Each structure stands twice: as structure tokens, then as C-alpha cells.
Amino acid sequence: MSEINNSIFSKAFLDSLFFTQNKWHQHGVLLHTLRVVYYTLKHRDFKMLCAAFLHDIGKPFSAFKKDQEDFDFDEWSFTDHEERSYQIIKKWPFISDYTKKLVRYHYLIRDIRKSKYEDPQRYLRKKKIWDTLDEDFKKDLERFLKYDDLGKGKKRRN
Numbered sequence: 001m002s003e004i005n006n007s008i009f010s011k012a013f014l015d016s017l018f019f020t021q022n023k024w025h026q027h028g029v030l031l032h033t034l035r036v037v038y039y040t041l042k043h044r045d046f047k048m049l050c051a052a053f054l055h056d057i058g059k060p061f062s063a064f065k066k067d068q069e070d071f072d073f074d075e076w077s078f079t080d081h082e083e084r085s086y087q088i089i090k091k092w093p094f095i096s097d098y099t100k101k102l103v104r105y106h107y108l109i110r111d112i113r114k115s116k117y118e119d120p121q122r123y124l125r126k127k128k129i130w131d132t133l134d135e136d137f138k139k140d141l142e143r144f145l146k147y148d149d150l151g152k153g154k155k156r157r158n
Contacts, residue, residue: 004061004062004063004064005061005062006060006061006062006063006064008060012060012063012064012076013060013061013063014060015028015063015076016028016029016059016060016063016076016078017029017030017059017060018030020074020075020076021059021075021076021078022070022075022076022077022078023073023075024152025152025153026152026153026154027152027153029056029059029060032056032151032152032153033052033053033055033056033151034151035150035151035152035153036052036055036147036148036150036151037049037052037053038151039052039146039147039150039151040052040144040147043143043147045143045144045147047098048102048140048143048144048147050095050096050099051099051102051103051106051144052144052147054085054089054095054099054103055082055085055102055103055106055144055148056081056085057085057088057089057103058081058082058083058084058085058086058087058088059078059081059084059085061084061088062078062079062080062081062084063076063077063078064076064077064078064079065077066079081107082103082104082105082106082107082108083104085103085104086100086103086104089103101137102140102141102144105129105133105141106141106144106145106148108126108129108130108141109130109141109142109145110145111126112126112127112130
């Protein structure tokens with residue numbers, strides 16, 4: 001998990017929560033989350049509703065400037081934000097194990113695709129996790145990824 005731990009009053013936390021994420025997101029984390037909730041409800045996927053609300057709860061805490069592109073476009077990176085989100089909710093007794101697992105692994109499919117060519121060691125770690133998941137949960141992750149993508153809105157730049 002990332003060593004970044006932004007305070008709730010830091011520029012990174014507030015900016016990423018309310019205004020700016022990165023080139024893949026049109027909105028800040030809060031509006032993006034509400035859009036994911038909307039698409040989850042629209043598709044009547046009620047078992048994923050709690051995860052839709054919580055899947056990016058760790059993002060503002062883990063926002064940082066990763067490379068020159070982040071500085072040039074005043075955007076944020078969120079490496080391992082899904083693990084941070086999981087760490088926040090893992091001991092909450094009113095959240096189901098299914099929801100905790102969906103939050104923890106909601107980025108796994110994209111992470112596997114991305115790291116396959118960019119970071120072979122990360123790819124192997126993530127693929128090992130994927131191989132432990134049952135087929136029904138893998139299908140749920142694929143479906144949730146669609147809601148997450150719909151929640152991003154239009155790309156702001158290429």
C-alpha cells in the first residue's frame with residue numbers, strides 16, 4: 001500500500017475529492033462516486049450498491065503527483081487506492097465481506113491489463129490474486145468495472 005497519507009485538509013485530498021482526478025476522470029472522486037452509484041442503481045445491481053459508494057473512499061488519502069504529466073496538467077495519481085479503500089472499511093462490522101472484497105479488488109482487472117507490459121512483477125502479483133477468485137466473483141468484478149467506467153464521464157484530454 002502507498003505510503004501517501006493525505007490529511008483531509010490537504011490540497012491533494014480536497015482537490016481530488018471535489019474537482020480533479022486525472023485524464024481518465026471528468027469529475028472529482030465525490031461526483032465520480034455518485035455517478036457509479038447511479039449506474040449501479042440504473043442496472044438494478046443492488047448487491048453492489050454499498051461497494052459503489054465505498055470503492056474510492058481511499059483515493060483522496062492516496063492522491064499524489066507521480067510524474068511530470070501530473071504536474072503539467074495539475075492532476076493526481078492514486079496508486080493502490082483500492083487497497084487504501086479496503087483498509088479503511090475492512091473492520092466495519094456493518095459492511096459485508098462481499099462488499100469489502102469488491103472494494104479491494106475493483107481495480108484488479110485494469111491493473112492486470114496495465115501491469116502486464118509496464119511492470120511484470122506487479123502483473124504476477126495481481127494475476128495470482130485473480131487466480132484465487134471464483135468465477136462468479138470475476139464476473140461481478142467485470143460488471144462493476146463497467147459501472148466504474150460509466151462513472152468517469154468523458155475523457156478530458158488524450
